[in-house]
Amino acid sequence: MYGEVGNKLVHHAKRTQALTNLPAYQTELVRAVTREVRDLDKDVAAILEPFAGTFNPSTEPATACALLVNHLCMRRNKRCLLAYHRTRTDKLEEMCWNGVDVLERQHDQHPGGRSHAEGQSSGSAADGSSSSLSPEEEEYVRQYSDLLAAYKGQWTDIDLTGSLEPPKDLFIDVRVLKDAGEIQTEYGAITLTKNSQFFVRQGDVERLIAQGYLQRLS
């Protein structure tokens, strides 16, 4: 049925919005929708061919209707594809902002899923990685991180990716969850060893809290 595959993609996108992790890229569905668009385009060309550029919709209402349906389906499929990809890139951008190393995490997450992923996407030779991202998306993440770093570089004094909670206290209590080595602060170096507790300046450790090394104690 027209647009059915596109609908599946939209369902996937809808589901992605509620998830914290990015589900696997639907290579097959994307390809199927793209194929449908091309087929529809061929149909349109075939319908128009006998008229040789002199098609008049008012004399052939039935043909005009068929053309319209085909056109609308193509546009709808395009919207579905755009929505699907945009939802995923939004998610990826959000991860970039939160300081999550998306690419690294993807590769860590499925150490055993390699053969599985390859079996599923047998068509593309480039997709050798176990990641739930398409190769294009990996490239996008790389470029967006660069863009973000460049933009952030203009605002070094502000630390754009810092907390969006209004600051209440200059100093906070933190507990170290994972060994994080030595950090430099204005009050000298602190060695963060697991299970120790510190009273530190919030601005110095915000990154480490976001990355899960430290836990804030209230």
Place this chain on the structure above:
Amino acid sequence: MMDIDDLLQEVSAHAVPQETRDLQELTRCWVAERAAPELLEWPEELMGRVLERIRRQIDIIEEATGSMDASTNFKLIIIQTELERFKFLVRSFLRARLKKIDAHPHHILSLLPAQPSLLSGTEHAYLTNHQALLANHYHASFLSQFPVPLQKLDDTTGGVSMVERPDENAAVFVRALREVEEVFVEGTERRFRMARGDVWVVRWRAVKGLVRAGMVEVI
């Protein structure tokens, strides 16, 4: 029309130091940017002054750290607390703007020729680069295999415009800073006047000109 209150306010405004006025202004910009559905003008001069002052405070802190004197340390803590608050304001302000820039990129680009001061230089660079990346990504993922007439990303034919626009009919809370003779809400028959200090909930479309002119503020 200026009444005596406005005059009094103008006089007292000069008594307040520039720093305090800048903070008020920054806070006002921040609140407005977060509450308004549309991207507002980039306050170039204000941001220049604020950033310059933040840099100076950081320098002061760097020079004075390491001192063991208790009163200097106490002063430092006050400066740092103030600095963190300023940084938060600027950060939250910039992020609120970026969010809108990412949500309506094509719409904002189409506004730029008429309103060149809508974006800062860096924001403009971010917007164009980000859109180029996205367009590339769509192209590499599927769009390149589409029939050529369907490859556009800002297509407005076919009844559905691809360019998303902010919702100008969204309701905002505003407070009148001056007396406003008449506000007309488009699409309805509502006309009303705002006395100074009045708070109203209105469609953004009806008051956005007044916000730009500084007659009312978004709260």
